[in-house]
Amino acid sequence: MTELELIVDFHKDAERQGPGSKEITKRAIELTGLHTSDDLKIADIGCGSGAQTLVLAKQLQGHITAVDLFPEFLEALNKNAEQAGLNDRISTLQCSMDTLPFADEQFDLLWSEGAIYIMGFEEGIQQWRHFLKPGGIIAVSEISWLTNERPEELQQYWDNAYPQIDTVSNKIKTLEQNGYSPLAHMVLPPSNWMENYYRPLAQRFEDFLNKHNYSEQAKQLIEEEKKEIQMYQQYQDYYSYGFYIAKKV
Numbered sequence: 001m002t003e004l005e006l007i008v009d010f011h012k013d014a015e016r017q018g019p020g021s022k023e024i025t026k027r028a029i030e031l032t033g034l035h036t037s038d039d040l041k042i043a044d045i046g047c048g049s050g051a052q053t054l055v056l057a058k059q060l061q062g063h064i065t066a067v068d069l070f071p072e073f074l075e076a077l078n079k080n081a082e083q084a085g086l087n088d089r090i091s092t093l094q095c096s097m098d099t100l101p102f103a104d105e106q107f108d109l110l111w112s113e114g115a116i117y118i119m120g121f122e123e124g125i126q127q128w129r130h131f132l133k134p135g136g137i138i139a140v141s142e143i144s145w146l147t148n149e150r151p152e153e154l155q156q157y158w159d160n161a162y163p164q165i166d167t168v169s170n171k172i173k174t175l176e177q178n179g180y181s182p183l184a185h186m187v188l189p190p191s192n193w194m195e196n197y198y199r200p201l202a203q204r205f206e207d208f209l210n211k212h213n214y215s216e217q218a219k220q221l222i223e224e225e226k227k228e229i230q231m232y233q234q235y236q237d238y239y240s241y242g243f244y245i246a247k248k249v
């Protein structure tokens, strides 16, 4: 198994693949200002197994195209959508977020929770902008600094993991510099990290190691996850996901 296959195998049975919550998705939907009764064209990019896709489908009318690179997550999403009776409102598309086959001005709303970092925030908002109708809305969550200064150990950890991490104000500025008008932003609370993501994740460590016969690769993956959790527990005052809602101008 490649490292990537192992990561997918570890995350595919989880309810969500990153920090977040139904409540924060609902709040972000409210902040878009979109009318819940409109027939909207929506894309959910880097959807994973679709925790937020289902909330979007319940809260808004119209059709959602849910995109992910890995078929394992899309299979889980299709199953979840069917169970919720929402499968006629959601289509899945296996595709990389940097080669999306969409037409210009196809969507009213582009959604992406915890995934735009894969392309990089600025690259993502630039490339995806074409797909939005004039006045269309983008809503993305992105890892962000909550303070202007931070401990050196934390700075180094994130410089290594994702050098585009930046302050909330700089993320907003990046939106402004790339043809968006910011409408709102908020910060994910600790419960969205610990209760909804890291605790369920940690509960799967032992089963996962067993399943992979304690291979060196599996052990290394779990060590990296443990380090990530430890960093969050120690330094949660300094970073979180910012949720950014902006309008195409």
Ligand SMILES: C[S@@+](CC[C@H](N)C(=O)[O-])C[C@H]1O[C@@H](n2cnc3c(N)ncnc32)[C@H](O)[C@@H]1O
Pocket (backbone or CB within 6 Å): 015, 016, 017, 018, 019, 020, 045, 046, 047, 048, 049, 050, 051, 052, 067, 068, 069, 070, 073, 095, 096, 097, 098, 112, 113, 114, 115, 118
């Ligand atoms: C941190 S997870 C977030 C998933 C989901 N939005 C959530 O919040 O639970 C990032 C997602 O991006 C997907 N992904 C990774 N590389 C991708 C790519 N190049 N194109 C599209 N999706 C990708 C992963 O498979 C994963 O589902």
